Amino acid sequence: MPTSTDTDFVIRLDSLSMLYPTKSGGTVQALDDVSLSVRAGEFISIVGPSGCGKSTLLRIIMGLSRQTSGQVTFGPSDDSHRNQLGMVFQQPLLLPWRTVRKNLLTSPDLHHARDAATHAKADELLVMLGLEEFGDRYPNELSGGMQQRVGIGRALMHDPRILLMDEPFGALDAMTRDQMGLDLLRIWDQDRKTVLFVTHSIPEAVLLADRVVVMTPRPGRLADVVEVALPRPRRLENINTPEFGEIVLKIRKLLDSEHSAH
Amino acid sequence: MFTNTKRHAAGREVLAVPEGGTVPVEAPTSSATAVRRRRRRVPGIAHSVLVFLGLLVLWQAVVKMFDVSNILVPTPTAVADSLVDGFQDGTLLTHSIVTLKEILIGFGIAVGSALVSAVLITQFRTVERVLFPLLILTQTIPKVAMAPLLIVWFGIGISSKVLTVALIAFFPLLINAILGFRSAAHEQVEMLRSFGASRMQVMRHLQIPSALPHIFAGLEVAVILSVTGAVVAEFVGSSEGLGYLIQASNFTLDVARTFAVIVVLSAVGIALHAVVVRLGKWLVFWTATPTDTAGGI
Numbered sequence A: 001m002p003t004s005t006d007t008d009f010v011i012r013l014d015s016l017s018m019l020y021p022t023k024s025g026g027t028v029q030a031l032d033d034v035s036l037s038v039r040a041g042e043f044i045s046i047v048g049p050s051g052c053g054k055s056t057l058l059r060i061i062m063g064l065s066r067q068t069s070g071q072v073t074f075g076p077s078d079d080s081h082r083n084q085l086g087m088v089f090q091q092p093l094l095l096p097w098r099t100v101r102k103n104l105l106t107s108p109d110l111h112h113a114r115d116a117a118t119h120a121k122a123d124e125l126l127v128m129l130g131l132e133e134f135g136d137r138y139p140n141e142l143s144g145g146m147q148q149r150v151g152i153g154r155a156l157m158h159d160p161r162i163l164l165m166d167e168p169f170g171a172l173d174a175m176t177r178d179q180m181g182l183d184l185l186r187i188w189d190q191d192r193k194t195v196l197f198v199t200h201s202i203p204e205a206v207l208l209a210d211r212v213v214v215m216t217p218r219p220g221r222l223a224d225v226v227e228v229a230l231p232r233p234r235r236l237e238n239i240n241t242p243e244f245g246e247i248v249l250k251i252r253k254l255l256d257s258e259h260s261a262h
Numbered sequence B: 001m002f003t004n005t006k007r008h009a010a011g012r013e014v015l016a017v018p019e020g021g022t023v024p025v026e027a028p029t030s031s032a033t034a035v036r037r038r039r040r041r042v043p044g045i046a047h048s049v050l051v052f053l054g055l056l057v058l059w060q061a062v063v064k065m066f067d068v069s070n071i072l073v074p075t076p077t078a079v080a081d082s083l084v085d086g087f088q089d090g091t092l093l094t095h096s097i098v099t100l101k102e103i104l105i106g107f108g109i110a111v112g113s114a115l116v117s118a119v120l121i122t123q124f125r126t127v128e129r130v131l132f133p134l135l136i137l138t139q140t141i142p143k144v145a146m147a148p149l150l151i152v153w154f155g156i157g158i159s160s161k162v163l164t165v166a167l168i169a170f171f172p173l174l175i176n177a178i179l180g181f182r183s184a185a186h187e188q189v190e191m192l193r194s195f196g197a198s199r200m201q202v203m204r205h206l207q208i209p210s211a212l213p214h215i216f217a218g219l220e221v222a223v224i225l226s227v228t229g230a231v232v233a234e235f236v237g238s239s240e241g242l243g244y245l246i247q248a249s250n251f252t253l254d255v256a257r258t259f260a261v262i263v264v265l266s267a268v269g270i271a272l273h274a275v276v277v278r279l280g281k282w283l284v285f286w287t288a289t290p291t292d293t294a295g296g297i
C-alpha cells in the first residue's frame, strides 16, 4: 500500500462543512470539518448512520452541491479515462423512454461516442449485470434491483476516472448484492478507477475497500479511517477469516460508540 | 422507483367525448378503480351503444306520437335524411372542408406558438418574469369574446376564424407545455449533468420527452376547443363553414339540417380527438395515458 504524501492524491478534501438551510429558517449541519485525501486507484468505502451526510459528501465532490466551507481539490489526471467524475445515485434515475441498452449508452450518446467498442462494452455489461435478456426492455418492465443495476452499468459506461457510488446495492437482495460487489471489484481491477463507495453494510464496505471511512451521526464528521490490509483479489471466503472479522468489529465499535456518544 | 414517472402512474381512461364543446376532464383515478373499470369496459361500450340506439328510437316515437312540429324537433330519420341529402348535393362537404381548414390551420398555429413560448418561458428566467404574469392575466379573458373584434380587424374571411381558433387553443396548450417542460425530476437533470450533458442536451434527452405526456393532455383539450372556436367565429360573421350553415338553416327553419350539421361537427371533433389520442399513445409509449395537468379552460 503506497503511503500518502501531500501531492499523491486524486481527491483532497480540506475541512469540508455543509450547512443546509431548513424551512423554519434554521440550519442543519450535514458535514462538519471533513478532511480526507484519496489516492489514485484507491477503493474507499464510506459507512455511517442514515442522515450523517454521506450523500451530501458525494454530491459536493460531484459538484452538484456547493459546500459551505472547506475545499475540494482534484489531483493531476492521467488521461486514460475520458471523464473525470461519474456517479451512481441512490435511486436508479433511468430514462423511462430508453431501453435498458440505451440507458446504458446515455453517456456515450451525450458525448457522440457510440462506436463498435462501446456497443461491445454495453453487451459485456449487460451480461455482468445479469440483464442480457433485458437489453431491449424498458425500465418500467424491470424490478427495482434490476433498475439499480442498470444505473451502475450506466456509470461504468461513462468510464470516469473517479467513480462515486451512493448505496448502489441498496435495492438488491443479499445474494445478488455479494455477487455484484465481487463483479464490481473485478471491473475495478481492470483499470483501477478511484472509487468512493457509500454503503450501510459493514462487511460489504470491508470486503471491497482499501480503506473504510467511518462517519459520525449528524453532523457528519470522520470518526476514523480504517485500513483494510487484506490481500487482493478478494473473495467471498475472505468474510470468514479472523482478520476480516476483526476489522468489521472495529468499525462496528466505532459506529456504536459514536451512537452512544450522542 | 422513477421519480419522474410517478405522477403518470395512476391509470386514466379517456372516455372524454366532445359534448357541446365542453370537455370532461377526468381526475386521475386510483389504480384500484382503473382495474375495476377496465374489467367493465367492453360490456360498458356495448351498453352505451344500446342505450344510445334506445334513446333514438324513443325520440322518434315521441316526436311521431305527439306530432311535434318538425320546426321544433325533427325526427332522427329526418336528420338522417338531411344528412344524406347534404352530402349528396355537396353542401355539407364543402362547408365541412372550410371549417376543417380553419380548425387545422388555427390549431397548428396554436401548437407552434404555444410550444415555442413554453420553451422560452421555461428556459429563460427573464422571459418568464415578463411574460408569465401577462399570460395569466390574458388567460382570464374569455377568448370567444374576442371573436367579434377579430372579425372587425381581419374581415369575414378565413383569417379571423383561424385566429379565433388559435387564440382559444393556445392557453391550455401553453399551460400544459410549461408544466411539462418543468416536470422532469431535478435528480434526473443532475444525473444527466453528471455525465456532462449540456443544457441543450438536458432539454433534448430529458425535458422534451418528459413534457410529452403533458403536451398531449393539452392537445386533447385544445383540439376540442378548436372546433368550438371555429364554429363561434363563423357564427359571428362568415359566408361559409359549418357554423354559417347552422345559422343559415336556422334562419330558414330547416331544423333537421341544423341537427345534421351538429352531427357532422361532433364527428369532426371526435375524429380529431381520436387522432390526437392515437398519436399520443404512440409517442408517449412509456406511460399508460397522457396525464391531465391543466384541464378545461
Ligand SMILES: Nc1ncnc2c1ncn2[C@@H]1O[C@H](COP(=O)(O)OP(=O)(O)OP(=O)(O)O)[C@@H](O)[C@H]1O
Residues within 6 Å of the ligand: A020, A021, A022, A028, A029, A030, A048, A049, A050, A051, A052, A053, A054, A055, A056, A057, A090, A218
Ligand atoms: N437538500 C437538502 N436540504 C436540506 N437538508 C438536507 C438536504 N439534503 C440533505 N439534507 C440533510 O442533511 C443531512 C444529511 O443528508 P444526506 O442525504 O447526505 O445523508 P445520508 O448519509 O446520505 O443518509 P442516508 O444513508 O439515509 O442516505 C440530513 O440530515 C438531511 O436532512
Ligand SMILES: [Mg+2]
Residues within 6 Å of the ligand: A054, A055, A056, A090, A166
Ligand atoms: Mg444518502
